[in-house]
Amino acid sequence: MNRIFNDRIIQRSGKLFTKSSYSRSVYGEQIIRVSDYYLRYWNPKRSKLSAAILLGLKHFWIEEDSSVLYLGASTGTTVSHISDIAHRGTVFAVEVSYEPFSKLLKLSESRDNILPILEDARNPDRYGMIAHGVNIIYQDISQRDQIEIFNSNSKEFRTARSAILILKLRSIDSSRNDMAILSKSIRKIEGFVVVETVDLNPYDSNTYMVILRRK
Numbered sequence: 301m302n303r304i305f306n307d308r309i310i311q312r313s314g315k316l317f318t319k320s321s322y323s324r325s326v327y328g329e330q331i332i333r334v335s336d337y338y339l340r341y342w343n344p345k346r347s348k349l350s351a352a353i354l355l356g357l358k359h360f361w362i363e364e365d366s367s368v369l370y371l372g373a374s375t376g377t378t379v380s381h382i383s384d385i386a387h388r389g390t391v392f393a394v395e396v397s398y399e400p401f402s403k404l405l406k407l408s409e410s411r412d413n414i415l416p417i418l419e420d421a422r423n424p425d426r427y428g429m430i431a432h433g434v435n436i437i438y439q440d441i442s443q444r445d446q447i448e449i450f451n452s453n454s455k456e457f458r459t460a461r462s463a464i465l466i467l468k469l470r471s472i473d474s475s476r477n478d479m480a481i482l483s484k485s486i487r488k489i490e491g492f493v494v495v496e497t498v499d500l501n502p503y504d505s506n507t508y509m510v511i512l513r514r515k
């Protein structure tokens with residue numbers, strides 16, 4: 301049975317796909333041609349957003365015209381699927397390391413709604429003017445100061461009404477008490493309320509997706 305999560309996310313035989321206008325594989329994923337569009341396999345082992353959806357994520361606010369600020373874009377694996385979903389919107393993709401950024405740059409040259417930004421997400425004032433008017437912040441950065449990075453971006457991008465924050469607990473604190481680290485981290489989030497948390501196990505251990513709504 302096919303289950304459609306939104307117009308651009310399709311589930312077939314337990315597997316997720318994004319509907320795409322692009323036939324080129326980004327990270328070796330399977331592409332299926334369907335009349336005048338393509339279905340791109342969305343691998344949950346490669347993308348935490350796919351994993352969260354398969355694990356029962358309830359709140360999903362990325363729409364076809366969304367403007368998404370993506371922090372920690374790497375080579376663009378998840379960015380490419382968000383670009384399929386927000387196909388009439390824009391993905392502002394921030395990455396600090398040059399090596400993954402060069403692949404991200406290539407990806408952006410083949411798509412018209414990805415804007416790559418080579419910057420440290422700790423300095424949102426440096427890309428505030430470029431990524432103007434974003435609706436959603438997506439952050440996947442495994443750094444000790446993940447929450448501080450998120451707070452500084454949420455202050456810079458006040459138009460963002462919701463956010464998807466991935467918390468890699470071991471990067472924040474190496475102790476074993478996950479629940480204590482998670483609740484301490486969540487308490488430090490400013491300006492947003494938590495509407496849902498998803499434990500990404502078995503796809504990613506000690507990693508949570510936190511869905512946030514602006515207060």
Ligand SMILES: C[S@@+](CC[C@H](N)C(=O)[O-])C[C@H]1O[C@@H](n2cnc3c(N)ncnc32)[C@H](O)[C@@H]1O
Pocket residue numbers: 346347348371372373374375376377378379394395396397400419420421422440441442443
């Ligand atoms: C876990 S990977 C992201 C994977 C990607 N979100 C995906 O699903 O395709 C984390 C990325 O964050 C980047 N990163 C780490 N610190 C950063 C910072 N301060 N600013 C921007 N990017 C950063 C790393 O270089 C790395 O590419």
